[in-house]
Amino acid sequence: MITVSIQQVTQIIGANQIFEQITAEVKKGDRIGLIGRNGTGKSTLLQLLAKKTEPAKGRITWKKNSSVGLLLQNPIKEQETTVEGLLTEVFTDLNLLKGEMERLESLMAKEANVEKLTKLIEKYGDMQESFQERGGYEIDARIRRVMSGLQIEELATKCWKHLSGGERTKVGLAQLLLQAPDLLLLDEPTNHLDIQAIEWLTDFIRNYTGTVMIVSHDRYFLDDTVTKVWELDQGELNTYATNYTNYVKEREERLLQEFQQYQDQQKKIKKMKETIKRLKEWANQANPPNDGLHRRAKSMQKALDKMTRLKRPIMEHKRMQIDFKMQDRSGKDVIRLEGVSKSVQDKMLFQHVNMHVRFQERVAIIGENGTGKSTLLQIIVGKIAADAGERQLGSRLSIGYLSQHMLEMEGKRTVIDEFREHVPIEEGEARNILAQFLFYGAKVFQTTENLSGGEKTRLRLAQLMYQNHNILILDEPTNHLDIESKEMLEEALEQFGGTIIAVSHDRYFLDRLFPITYVLENKQLERFEGNYSYARKRWLHNGI
Numbered sequence: 001m002i003t004v005s006i007q008q009v010t011q012i013i014g015a016n017q018i019f020e021q022i023t024a025e026v027k028k029g030d031r032i033g034l035i036g037r038n039g040t041g042k043s044t045l046l047q048l049l050a051k052k053t054e055p056a057k058g059r060i061t062w063k064k065n066s067s068v069g070l071l072l073q074n075p076i077k078e079q080e081t082t083v084e085g086l087l088t089e090v091f092t093d094l095n096l097l098k099g100e101m102e103r104l105e106s107l108m109a110k111e112a113n114v115e116k117l118t119k120l121i122e123k124y125g126d127m128q129e130s131f132q133e134r135g136g137y138e139i140d141a142r143i144r145r146v147m148s149g150l151q152i153e154e155l156a157t158k159c160w161k162h163l164s165g166g167e168r169t170k171v172g173l174a175q176l177l178l179q180a181p182d183l184l185l186l187d188e189p190t191n192h193l194d195i196q197a198i199e200w201l202t203d204f205i206r207n208y209t210g211t212v213m214i215v216s217h218d219r220y221f222l223d224d225t226v227t228k229v230w231e232l233d234q235g236e237l238n239t240y241a242t243n244y245t246n247y248v249k250e251r252e253e254r255l256l257q258e259f260q261q262y263q264d265q266q267k268k269i270k271k272m273k274e275t276i277k278r279l280k281e282w283a284n285q286a287n288p289p290n291d292g293l294h295r296r297a298k299s300m301q302k303a304l305d306k307m308t309r310l311k312r313p314i315m316e317h318k319r320m321q322i323d324f325k326m327q328d329r330s331g332k333d334v335i336r337l338e339g340v341s342k343s344v345q346d347k348m349l350f351q352h353v354n355m356h357v358r359f360q361e362r363v364a365i366i367g368e369n370g371t372g373k374s375t376l377l378q379i380i381v382g383k384i385a386a387d388a389g390e391r392q393l394g395s396r397l398s399i400g401y402l403s404q405h406m407l408e409m410e411g412k413r414t415v416i417d418e419f420r421e422h423v424p425i426e427e428g429e430a431r432n433i434l435a436q437f438l439f440y441g442a443k444v445f446q447t448t449e450n451l452s453g454g455e456k457t458r459l460r461l462a463q464l465m466y467q468n469h470n471i472l473i474l475d476e477p478t479n480h481l482d483i484e485s486k487e488m489l490e491e492a493l494e495q496f497g498g499t500i501i502a503v504s505h506d507r508y509f510l511d512r513l514f515p516i517t518y519v520l521e522n523k524q525l526e527r528f529e530g531n532y533s534y535a536r537k538r539w540l541h542n543g544i
Contacts, residue, residue, distance in 0.1 A: 001027065001028040001063070002025050002026070002027055002028075002063065003026045003027060003028050003030070003062070003063050003066060003182065003183055003211050004025070004026040004049060004060065004061070004062050004063070004183065005025050005026075005060070005061045006022060006023055006024045006025070006026075006049075006058070006060050007023055007058055007059045007060070007061070008021045008022075008023055008057065008058040008059070009021070009022050009023070009048070009055045009057065009058035009059070009060060010022075010055065010056050010057040010058055011041065011044055011045075011048065011053075011055050011056055012056040013044065017235065018040075018041035018044050018235070019040075019041045019044075019045070019232060019235045019236065019237065020235045020236070021057075021058065022058075022236065022237040023237075024230065024237055024239060026049075026183070026211060026213065027211070028063075028182075028210075028211055029209075029210075029211060030211050030212070030213075030227070030228055031205065031208075031211075031212045031214075031225055031226045031227045031228065032212070032213045032214070032226060032227075032228045032229070032230055033213075033214050033215075033216065033222045033225070033226035033228070033229045033230070033243075033244060033247075034046070034213055034214065034215045034230045034232070035215070035216075035217075035222070035229060035230070035231055035232075035244070035247075035483065036231055036232035036233055036482075037233075037482050037484055038452075038454055038482045038485075040232040040233065041232050041235075042187075042215045042232055043187055043215065045232065046070060046185045046187055046213070046215060047070070048060060049068065049070075049183065049185055049213065050068050050069075050070035050185055051068060052070065062183075063182070066182040066183060067179075067181040067182045067183070068181055068182070068183045068185065069176045069179050069181035069183070069184055069185065070176075070185040070187070071169075071172060071173055071176050071185065071186045071187050071189055080159055080160070080161070081159065081160050082156070082157055082158060082159055082160070083152065083155045083156055083157070083158055083160070083163070083171050084143075084156040084157065086160065086171060086175060087143050087146075087147070087171075087174055087175060087178060088139075088143070089175075090175055090178045090179050091136075091139050091178075094131065094134055094135075094136045094139060095139075097127060097130065097131050097134075097136065098131065098136060100127060101124060101127050101128060101131060104120055104123060104124045104127070105124070107120055108120050108121065108124065142178060143178065146174045146177050146178055147174060149197065149200035149201070149204065150170050150173060150174050150193070150197050150200070150201070151170075151194070151196065151197050151368065151369065152167070152170050152171060152174060155167060155171065165192075166191070166192030167192075169191060169192050170192055170193070170197075173186075173189055173201075177204060180208075180209075180210065181210060182210045182211060183210065183211045183212075183213070184208065184210055184211065184212045184213070185213050186212065186213070186214045186215065186216075187215045188215055188216060188217070189201060189214065189216065190216060190218045190221050190505070191479070192369075193369075193505065194367070194368045194369040194505055195366060195368075195505050195507065195536075196368055197369075198218070198221060198505065198507075201221075202221060202224045202225055205225045206224075206225060212225070212226075213230075214226060217478075217481065217482055217483050217486065218506065218507075218508070219244055219245075219483060219486075219508040220506075220507040220508050222243065222244035223243050223244045223245055226243055226244065227241070227242075227243065228240065228241055228242070229242060229243070229244060229247040231247070231251065233314075234311075234314065238251075238254070255313050258310070258313045259312075259313045261310060262310045262311070262312050262313060265307075265309070265310050269304065269307070269309075272300060272303075272304050273304070275300060276297045276300050276301055276304070279293045279294075279296050279297035279300070280293075280294070280297045283297065320436065320437050320438060320458060320461070320485055320488045320489070321436035321437070322436075322437070322461060322462075322465055322488055322489060322492040323465065323492055323495070324464070324465055324469075324472065324492055324493065324495070324496040324498075325465075325468055325497075326398070326468055326469060326470040326496070326497055326498045327398070327468035327470070328396055328398070328470060329359065329396070329470055329497070329498070330359055330394050330395065330396050330397050330398075330470045330471060330498070330499065331359065331394040331395035331396055331397075332358055332359050332394070333356070333358060333359075333392075333394045334357045334358060334359055334361075334393075334394045334397065334471055334499050335355065335356075335357040335380055335391075335392070335393060335394065335471075335501070336355070336356050336357075336390075336391075336392040336394075337353060337354055337355040337356075337379075337380070337386075337389065337390070337391055337392075338354055338389055338390045338392070339352050339353075339354065339388065339389035339390065340352070340353050340354075340355075340376075340379065340386045340388065340389030340390070340391065341353070341386060341387050341388040341389055342372060342375055342376075342379065342384075342386050342387050343387055344372075344375065348523055349371065349372030349375055349523065350371070350372050350376065350520060350523045350524065350525060351388075351523050351524075352389070352524075353376070353389075353520075353524065353525035354525070355518065355525060355527075357499060357501060358499075359394075359498075359499055360497070360498065360499055361499055361500075361516055362493075362499075362500045362502075362513055362514045362515060362516060363499075363500065363501045363502070363514060363516045363517075363518065364501075364502050364503070364504065364510050364513075364514035364516070364517045364518070364531075364532065365377070365501070365502070365503045365517075365518045365520060365525075366503075366504070366505075366510065366517060366518070366519055366520070366532060366535070367519055367520035367521050368521070371520045371521060371523075372520060373475075373503045373520055374403075374404055374475050374503060376520065376525075377401075377473055377475050377501070377503055379391060380473060380501065381399060381401045381473055383401075396470070397470065397471060398467075398468070398469040398470050398471065399469060399471050399473060400464040400467055400469030400471065400472045400473065401473045401474075401475075402457075402460050402461070402464060402472070402473070402474045402475060402477055403475050404475040404476045404479065404503075409448045409456065409459075409460070410448065411447065411448055411449030412447055412448075412449065413447065413448055414444065414445045414446065414447055414448070415434065415439055415443065415444045415445070415446055415447075415448060415451070415459060416430055416431065416434065416444040416445065418448050418459065418463075419433070419434060419459065419462060419463060422463040422467065423462075423463055423466045423467065425466075430444075431444055433462060433466065434459075434462060436462070437458045437459065437461065437462040438458060439455075439458070439459070452480065453479060453480030454480040454481050454482065454485070456480070457477065457479065457480055457481055458481075458485070461477075461489065465492075469498065470497075470498040470499065471498055471499040471500070471501070472493075472496065472498065472499070472500045472501075472502075473500075473501045473502075474500065474501070474502040474503070474504075475502075475503045476503060476504055476505070477489065477502060477504065477509075478504060478506045478509050486506070486508075486509065490509060490512055490513060493513055494512075494513065500513070500514075502514065507532055507533075510531060510532035511531045511532050511533055514531055514532070515529070515530065515531055516528070516529060516530075517530060517531060517532055517534070517535035519535055519539050521539070526539075
């Protein structure tokens with residue numbers, strides 16, 4: 001059964017055509033991953049499917065009476081409403097029905113007339129049956145389950161206006177999951193979620209009875225949740241009936257086939273043009289001129305003009321050109337923490353933790369949100385001091401630090417000024433380097449406060465690349481990067497000759513690069529000689 005039909009849809013925003021004449025169908029029960037480079041129109045398509053905007057051309061039709069829910073990155077709600085109140089509002093109709101049932105219960109307790117009491121009991125019975133069928137008795141349990149899964153229980157009594165952007169996104173996601181629409185549209189749902197919450201959301205989506213479309217750059221999440229992939233590329237929509245990993249293989253095969261078809265057509269066009277030219281020459285050389293040859297040339301030209309020209313497939317898009325080099329190597333022992341403790345606002349984050357990192361090691365730190373991973377990195381870098389314990393740095397260290405929220409950037413500076421503040425070179429050379437990180441033309445004069453999260457990350461990576469550090473300390477470096485940019489970063493880090501310490505929730509990134517994993521849990525730090533997947537199994541097995 002078709003949930004949504006997209007027919008010859010074109011969307012234009014301002015003077016930019018986002019995509020053109022795309023056609024596709026969403027069927028009941030589909031779990032679709034919508035992917036593409038940043039700026040290809042993924043969020044635009046979700047807005048269309050959510051009925052938030054209208055297409056410039058074409059038509060979108062929905063199954064009659066079907067409901068659609070879209071995860072907003074910054075939902076707008078009443079400022080004074082608590083999180084618990086916002087989640088309860090999802091069940092407004094059922095709560096009204098519950099209130100009416102309670103009113104009837106009060107009337108029945110007082111009613112002495114048997115006939116009137118019988119009518120009240122019948123009415124109450126109908127209401128109770130409806131309330132039960134619609135899950136009224138499960139409301140509290142459903143709210144608790146979603147709050148626990150997304151780890152927002154501690155926000156229950158907190159007012160909306162006091163929530164951070166990430167907390168608001170999580171609460172918006174909780175509302176949407178509780179609403180359980182027929183078509184669930186999720187735009188980067190794993191942003192701001194830690195690994196445990198991502199795993200819970202994965203199971204939720206797998207067991208979801210409706211239809212789901214997900215925009216995500218989390219490759220493991222896509223593999224674990226979707227059964228189809230829609231790819232937006234160069235204004236066109238390509239569909240694949242598979243998960244993300246197999247999509248990558250099928251896409252490469254499709255591009256190679258399309259490129260071969262394009263080359264074959266180009267050879268045919270060239271041959272036809274040469275034949276037309278020769279026929280005209282022969283016709284004109286004849287005495288008198290040969291009308292038959294002219295007619296054949298004209299007929300062939302008409303066939304050539306009517307031919308549908310294939311577009312040349314783009315085999316390689318413009319990518320970040322990133323290559324980390326180190327000027328001097330550090331000593332063998334890079335960082336050592338002994339008995340380190342830290343509390344923030346009277347809350348103990350961790351205590352008596354030990355850590356030893358040696359030259360060229362790749363070390364990941366994982367754990368739930370709020371356990372103090374970013375704080376631990378800041379202690380290592382020297383941004384903040386530990387409350388107790390000792391921090392020892394090795395010799396000849398040059399530390400490059402990428403913070404999660406890019407707080408090291410001055411928002412009022414332009415891109416080029418911010419880059420040159422950390423890399424003192426001439427403007428022309430700076431512009432050439434920034435172009436390698438996809439900052440072209442007037443973009444280099446935009447202030448950093450107006451950059452997207454992905455653009456800020458690319459700018460910071462450009463600075464780090466030209467500072468020649470021998471240790472990189474990275475806090476959520478893949479946040480906001482599209483999949484292609486993540487892969488470029490991973491390749492560059494693989495080739496880096498120095499030491500890397502990273503905090504990340506990107507499981508693919510962790511498994512690919514980090515053979516040493518520290519788990520921060522219950523105020524303790526435990527080291528595992530293995531990647532994320534290995535550490536996760538041991539972590540769960542040990543129950544730490």
